[in-house]
Amino acid sequence: MSNQKITAASRKDEGKGASRRLRHAGEIPAIVYGGDAAPQSIQLNHEKVWVASQHEWFYSSIMDLEVDGKVQPVLLRDMQRHPYRQLIMHLDFQRVNLKEAIRVHVPLRLVNAEGSPAGKTAGVVLTQELNDVEVICLPGDLPEAIEVDLSKMEIGGTVHLSEVALPKGVELAVKLDDEHNPAVAVARHARVEAEPEAGEEAAGGVPAAKQEGAEEK
Incomplete structure (x- = not known):
């Protein structure tokens, strides 16, 4: 079975301001690290990644990550989501050596x-x-x-x-x-809710006689 493929582009601008501009443009800031190469900052199209993220394979399968035309096998290692919006904030990918466990x-x-x-x-x-x-x-x-x-x-x-x-x-x-x-x-x-016994009020299940006694005190 061939690996799923996702496409990215390298990026040079880093920092919170650059990441914010990328998100406004519909891109996701990300990083790919591991192996013999240095960590690399990349960006991916949010719409395409969002569709991929709805599938199980995105989280636990080896993917072919193409960056500027160069393909490398990777695993998703971390995903940061917006607390309440349908927005992926950042992704971490790890390079994989196909000969190592x-x-x-x-x-x-x-x-x-x-x-x-x-x-x-x-x-x-x-x-x-x-x-x-x-x-x-x-x-x-x-x-x-x-x-x-x-x-x-x-x-x-x-x-x-x-x-x-x-x-x-x-x-x-x-x-x-x-x-x-x-x-x-x-x-x-499945749990079955017990019906209240005769003479019990709905609120709290306390018998009516006891409620009246409590009011007299």
């Missing part, structure tokens, strides 16, 4: 939940407890996401990280044991 956080994707015993039962809610996991692998083995098969999920059951099948060439960055084996997905009965 990397540590990356990869999303966990729940699959086959609908066909499981828990998924077929009314009133049972399947919740995802762990959204991603850090793995070690060669760049060529890096998956876009790791699928967690819930086809055998029972009511009240839990799938732990140790039960997740990893793709070939991929291993967890952290060792699992009895004390550290986080839950990935849990099947629970």
